[in-house]
Amino acid sequence: MNKEIASSQITIKGIRDGLLISVGRYYSFADLYKELKEEVTQKGSFLRNSRIALEVGGQILTLEELTNLQILFAQHGMALWAILSRREATREAARELGLATRLPGSKMDLQGNGKPDPALAPEATQNQQPPNALLIKETLRSGRHVFYEGHIVIVGDVNPGAEVVAEGDIIVWGKLRGLVHAGAAGDTQATISAIDLSPTQLRIADRIAVTPPAEKNQHILPETALIRDNQIIAEPWK
Amino acid sequence: MKLGKVITITSGKGGVGKTTLTANLSAALASIGRKVVAIDTDIGLRNLDVVMGLENRIVYDLVDVIEGRCRLKQAMIKDKRVNSLYMIPAAQTRDKMSISPTDMVLVCDQLREEMDYILIDSPAGIERGFQNALAPSDQVLIVTNPEVSAVRDADRIIGLVDAAEKGPAQLLVNRLKPEMVARGDMLSINDIVEILAVDVLGIIPEDESILISSNRGTPLTLDNGHMPRARIAVQNVARRIEGESVPFIDLTAREGLLSKVKGWFGG
Numbered sequence: 001m002n003k004e005i006a007s008s009q010i011t012i013k014g015i016r017d018g019l020l021i022s023v024g025r026y027y028s029f030a031d032l033y034k035e036l037k038e039e040v041t042q043k044g045s046f047l048r049n050s051r052i053a054l055e056v057g058g059q060i061l062t063l064e065e066l067t068n069l070q071i072l073f074a075q076h077g078m079a080l081w082a083i084l085s086r087r088e089a090t091r092e093a094a095r096e097l098g099l100a101t102r103l104p105g106s107k108m109d110l111q112g113n114g115k116p117d118p119a120l121a122p123e124a125t126q127n128q129q130p131p132n133a134l135l136i137k138e139t140l141r142s143g144r145h146v147f148y149e150g151h152i153v154i155v156g157d158v159n160p161g162a163e164v165v166a167e168g169d170i171i172v173w174g175k176l177r178g179l180v181h182a183g184a185a186g187d188t189q190a191t192i193s194a195i196d197l198s199p200t201q202l203r204i205a206d207r208i209a210v211t212p213p214a215e216k217n218q219h220i221l222p223e224t225a226l227i228r229d230n231q232i233i234a235e236p237w238k
Numbered sequence: 239m240k241l242g243k244v245i246t247i248t249s250g251k252g253g254v255g256k257t258t259l260t261a262n263l264s265a266a267l268a269s270i271g272r273k274v275v276a277i278d279t280d281i282g283l284r285n286l287d288v289v290m291g292l293e294n295r296i297v298y299d300l301v302d303v304i305e306g307r308c309r310l311k312q313a314m315i316k317d318k319r320v321n322s323l324y325m326i327p328a329a330q331t332r333d334k335m336s337i338s339p340t341d342m343v344l345v346c347d348q349l350r351e352e353m354d355y356i357l358i359d360s361p362a363g364i365e366r367g368f369q370n371a372l373a374p375s376d377q378v379l380i381v382t383n384p385e386v387s388a389v390r391d392a393d394r395i396i397g398l399v400d401a402a403e404k405g406p407a408q409l410l411v412n413r414l415k416p417e418m419v420a421r422g423d424m425l426s427i428n429d430i431v432e433i434l435a436v437d438v439l440g441i442i443p444e445d446e447s448i449l450i451s452s453n454r455g456t457p458l459t460l461d462n463g464h465m466p467r468a469r470i471a472v473q474n475v476a477r478r479i480e481g482e483s484v485p486f487i488d489l490t491a492r493e494g495l496l497s498k499v500k501g502w503f504g505g
Contacts, residue, residue, distance in 0.1 A: 027339035027373050027402075028366075060401045087401075139435065141397035142390055159393050159433060177433075 010039050017103065018051030018081075025057060029065045032056075036069070040076045053082035053103060056090060062145075063093040070097060088136060092146060132168065140164065140178065149185075160200055169193070179203075188227050193237050197223040207232050242273075242353040244346050245479070246375035247410075250391030252362030254383045255412040258452050259442070259472070260359040261289045265457040266476035268323035272354040275314060275324040277345075279371045280361035281336055284328035291455020292317065292325055301329035304341045310348055319460050324353075334366040339373030346374035355479075364398060372399065377479075378407040379439060384414050384425040393434055408439040410475065415444045416489040440475035443467050443489050 009024025021039075026032040040047060052073055061069075066083060073080040083094035083101055091101040133151040142161025146152060151168035162178035164170055167185040169192065176194035181203040183190025188205040198211045202225055209225070209232035222237035247260045257280075264276040277300065278286035287293045298313040303326070317323035329336065342358075349356045360371030372378065378399050382392040392409070399407045411430060418424035427441060445468035451458040458469045459476075467487060474484045 025403075027369050031339075058403055141400075142394040143397055157435075161390050161394060 010035060012039075012043070012047075015053065015103070017053065019047065020053045020055060020103075022055040023057070026059065029059075029061065032059070033065075033068060033072070037072060040072065040078070044076050048077040050078050052078050052080045053084060053100075054080060055084040058086045059090070060087050061085070061090045061093060063096055066090075066093050066097055066099070070099075088138070089144065089146070092134070092148065096147060134166075139174070142178075147184075158194075158199070166190070172197075191224050191226040193222070193224040195222045196220050197225060197234055202232065204232055242350040242356055243376050244350070244356045244358065244374045245377045245379060246358045246360055246371050246404075247379045247381060248360035248368060248371055248395060249362065249381040249388070250364060250368075250395040251382075251388045254381045254388050255442075255448075256362075256381050257285045257289050257359050258448060259379075259381055259410060259412060260357050261286060261452070261457045262448075262459045262469075262472045263476055263479075264325075264355075264357050265290075265317075265320060265323060266459040266473045267355050267357075267479065268317070268320045269459060269473075270476065270480070271322070272480075273322040273352065274355045274357065275326060275349055275353050276357045276359060277326045278328040278359050279337075279342070279367060280359065281328045281367065282330065282333045283361065284330050286325060286359050287315075287327045288455060289452045290317065290325055290457060292327075293455070296327050299327045299329040300345070301332050301336045303345060304337050310345065317460075319456075334361065334370065337370055339369050342370050343374045364394065368395075368398075372402055372404055375404050378404055379410050380407045380436075381410045381412050382430065382434075383412055384419070384427075384430060386425070389425065389430055389433055396434060396436055406436055408437050409434060410440045410442065411438060412442045413444040414441055414489065439478055440471060441486055441489065442471040442475075 011022045013020050023032055023036065054069065070080045081100060082103065083090065083099050085091050085101065094101050133153055134148040135153050136146065137155045139156035140146065140154065140158045140162040142159055144162045147165045149167045151170070152164055152166040153171045154164065155173045157174040158164055158172055158176045158178040158180065160177045164178065165181045165184045167183065167187065169190050170180050170182045172194035175196040176199050178199060179201045180192050180199050182192045183205040186205050190204050192202060192204065198214060202209045202211070204225065204227050207227060223234045224237045225232055225234045247256050249256050260276055264274045268274045276286060278284050279300070281301065287296060292315045295315050298308040300313065302308045303310050303313045313326050314324040315327065317325065346356055358371045358375065361367035380392050380395055382388045396407050399405045411427060415424055419426045427438060431438060445466050447464065447466045448458055448468050451461055458464065459472055467489065470487055474487065477484045
């Protein structure tokens with residue numbers, strides 16, 4: 001097995017829109033942060049006033065971690081404007097911070113994947129409204145948190161311990177067992193639908209509901225949860 | 239030259255049987271002639287040495303190796319009951335931050351050249367200790383018990399293993415009580431796989447003899463003349479790691495579970 005243990009895994013190169021900093025694989029965010037900090041501190045004067053696109057490969061970075069990186073760059077007079085990642089979770093977090101997730105004018109991402117990713121579409125046309133739905137094609141396991149200011153569509157399961165928060169509707173093409181919050185900005189018209197709707201907790205706008213305990217061998221029906229007469233109800237998915 | 243394989247045994251939740259399984263699995267692999275070293279990465283809370291009955295032979299530990307106070311060979315305690323079984327103990331007076339994931343990769347790369355298998359006993363949790371245990375891994379085995387909280391933690395760990403590009407992890411369901419499952423009082427293999435959606439490498443029944451052997455410091459898989467079902471189950475895991483296709487043993491004294499297990503594994 002070939003393992004990367006290179007002492008520095010950071011490369012910097014000039015691109016049309018400033019600088020592209022690529023980081024290798026780190027075992028923890030703390031390691032990544034430490035090396036990046038050393039690098040920008042060392043080359044501070046050289047890098048000052050540049051616009052930075054940061055390529056992070058396959059690692060998942062949270063909103064908080066990206067914020068820390070943004071602050072780190074800002075402290076050294078640099079502006080982080082894009083995060084390039086193979087991970088949808090990282091791109092989600094980057095978008096939340098208003099960062100681009102691909103370089104403009106490029107249909108390809110850096111791995112040469114030309115397939116248009118619906119979740120990537122908005123970055124080509126910056127400063128416009130975000131697309132109205134985020135498509136996630138994977139199962140969200142315990143510990144994952146997804147937020148989006150539009151609708152969220154998940155093709156996969158949402159396991160207990162995962163959280164999905166949308167300002168619009170949430171649709172789960174799979175088993176919904178975690179925590180979901182639709183209409184998170186206050187939209188009482190938002191709905192939550194799933195093939196198997198049995199979340200730990202379900203919220204629409206400012207209402208909260210829990211799934212009644214399942215009866216044995218209960219037949220599973222796709223359902224939609226919505227607010228009617230001021231309370232959350234579930235009805236067959238139409 | 240064929241390089242040894244690093245297998246990390248982890249769980250998220252504590253007390254599900256990581257250390258006991260590491261000890262028994264290491265012994266089982268050594269018993270079929272493989273060169274095996276088990277590493278305890280639970281720095282500060284070492285246990286593997288106790289379960290393997292090697293506590294009184296510790297001179298150097300993993301942190302000594304990493305900090306250069308001894309050679310790797312000096313920290314490897316040879317088990318006298320079976321050929322080709324070794325153990326590297328954790329340091330008891332230090333903490334998880336004493337070693338880094340990179341240190342673990344370096345140590346394991348050295349061990350790969352001599353050993354067929356390097357089994358890493360991970361500490362509970364998802365912090366540094368877990369990251370250390372995961373870094374050098376070629377294969378990740380997640381130990382869970384048939385209970386909701388253990389399965390929840392296993393789910394979290396599976397996600398972290400995937401994110402670290404070390405997946406797909408495989409599952410060891412430990413301490414299953416077939417009669418409780420039959421009564422509907424315990425999660426079945428079916429229930430667990432439905433949530434976790436990963437392959438099951440082994441199902442080990444709850445068995446008093448495992449506890450007794452741990453307290454004695456004699457891994458069950460080294461205790462000749464003693465053949466409870468739990469021992470056979472662990473030996474089967476060892477054979478599956480070797481690439482053999484071994485059917486799951488019939489744990490059902492009564493009907494109920496078997497049909498479910500069959501449903502999932504095709505018999």
